[in-house]
Amino acid sequence: MSTHKKEDPRAIRSKRMLKKAVFSLLGENLDIPQLTVQKIANRAELNRATFYLHYDDINDLLRQIVHEIFDDLALKIEPLLEVKSSNEQERLVTFLDCVYDYRKIFAVLIENKGFKNNLFNLIKNTIERRRKARNIESTKDAVSVDIIASSLLGIIMWWIKDGTQFSSEYIAGQIISMHAKRHM
Secondary structure, three states: OOOOOOOOHHHHHHHHHHHHHHHHHHHOOOOHHHOOHHHHHHHHOOOHHHHHHHOOOHHHHHHHHHHHHHHHHHHHHHHHHOOOOOOHHHHHHHHHHHHHHOHHHHHHHOOOHHHHHHHHHHHHHHHHHHHHHOOOOOOOOOOOHHHHHHHHHHHHHHHHHHOOOOOHHHHHHHHHHHOOHHHO
């Protein structure tokens, strides 16, 4: 017998609507400090009591959104760790598509030092794991993992803020042409 209690479908729906409302408001270039429970509840067409039924405050909601984003990114980045990768660019495009899906909230959250550090660490850990899986030793001629992770983070930041007219495929191609496979 499972001790895990199944969440009520109405609660799942309400949470989804509140999160969607946050994405919508941030997509209108509303900054995080301008978010209010009332604005979120109104956009979700729910009342404030429903918001507080699921979240302590706006920071709690944002924290849960960020955790979900990083869980999703971690799933999308996992295929990049495969040693026998037949199509490196396709795998990178899958990850970049995920970033693109979250671009509006990323554009706001990337200003937060903690969010930026978490994204940097996800990229850095992926590079380190790829190198280890490919038996690439850190040598003098191997570019530092920190430098590669910083450049990839910079590309992603530029892309979501100023370059969204470029496709995931185009950005992946640029990344691959900039970074030799042996350094990734």
